[in-house]
Amino acid sequence: MTGRVVRDVVVHPDATLLAEATAARLLVTLVDLQSHRAPLHVVLTGGTVGITTLAAVTASPVRDAVDWSQVHLWWGDERFLPDGDPDRNETQAREALVTALGDALPADNVHPVPALDADVPTPEDAAAAYADVLARHADDGDQVPRFDVLLLGMGPDGHVASLFPEHEALQAAGVATVAVHGSPKPPPLRVSLTFDAIHAAREVWVVAAGAEKAAAVASALAAAPVATTPAAGAIGTERTLWLLDAAASGDLPAGGATA
Numbered sequence: 383m384t385g386r387v388v389r390d391v392v393v394h395p396d397a398t399l400l401a402e403a404t405a406a407r408l409l410v411t412l413v414d415l416q417s418h419r420a421p422l423h424v425v426l427t428g429g430t431v432g433i434t435t436l437a438a439v440t441a442s443p444v445r446d447a448v449d450w451s452q453v454h455l456w457w458g459d460e461r462f463l464p465d466g467d468p469d470r471n472e473t474q475a476r477e478a479l480v481t482a483l484g485d486a487l488p489a490d491n492v493h494p495v496p497a498l499d500a501d502v503p504t505p506e507d508a509a510a511a512y513a514d515v516l517a518r519h520a521d522d523g524d525q526v527p528r529f530d531v532l533l534l535g536m537g538p539d540g541h542v543a544s545l546f547p548e549h550e551a552l553q554a555a556g557v558a559t560v561a562v563h564g565s566p567k568p569p570p571l572r573v574s575l576t577f578d579a580i581h582a583a584r585e586v587w588v589v590a591a592g593a594e595k596a597a598a599v600a601s602a603l604a605a606a607p608v609a610t611t612p613a614a615g616a617i618g619t620e621r622t623l624w625l626l627d628a629a630a631s632g633d634l635p636a637g638g639a640t641a
């Protein structure tokens with residue numbers, strides 16, 4: 383990415399309000415977008431706030447204002463585990479939101495990263511299969527759909543999706559997905575969207591809560607090198623939005639200036 387990146391920052395008082403406000407923001411954004419285009423493509427994130435946000439979507443009456451038949455759900459990353467494993471981001475998202483949407487969300491609109499099984503024995507197989515499905519929903523010549531909203535959690539080390547500091551997966555280019563071996567956060571095998579895929583999103587929202595993330599938030603918003611703070615590379619084509627709780631914003635300079 384070239385040129386100055388504008389990162390908008392919104393700080394909420396605590397993690398609960400952060401999740402509820404992010405859910406409300408997501409729902410209203412989808413309703414607004416559906417007044418002028420369809421289908422919409424939304425990328426979900428795993429992680430603490432990511433899943434709490436999905437539960438808040440489920441709890442909101444505004445969820446019925448969205449035409450879910452015209453929404454496709456994707457994942458920014460996945461832990462490479464068998465189908466139904468409680469540590470899979472997909473499993474947690476189904477429990478928090480997808481199951482509650484029922485028939486309103488067609489099963490064909492839900493695009494999990496393939497799970498570990500006899501036909502998909504390696505994360506490379508899962509990454510390739512996921513890339514194929516992404517390409518089938520992309521415009522001609524593109525590798526991924528133009529995601530309308532791409533949600534990302536962030537770890538205390540500054541990782542987003544499954545792109546970890548100093549990990550070789552950061553270098554993946556020209557492809558939409560990457561297999562991750564040796565993740566410093568368990569489980570060690572994962573599949574992630576690449577930065578090329580993330581950068582295709584219209585809006586990227588990084589959602590982070592907790593004092594343990596404050597240093598990484600400050601680094602990313604100061605445009606630290608992506609190699610050491612991958613979240614600094616989370617940039618959308620139309621908007622890059624950081625949604626924080628007060629604790630996660632604790633190391634930002636007064637006024638929350640961003641680079």
Ligand SMILES: O=C1O[C@H](COP(=O)(O)O)[C@@H](O)[C@H](O)[C@H]1O
Nearest residue numbers: 427428429430431535536537543
């Ligand atoms: O392992 C993962 O961690 C990150 C952040 O999780 P959090 O619990 O610290 O919020 C998450 O964004 C990612 O999707 C997930 O696979």
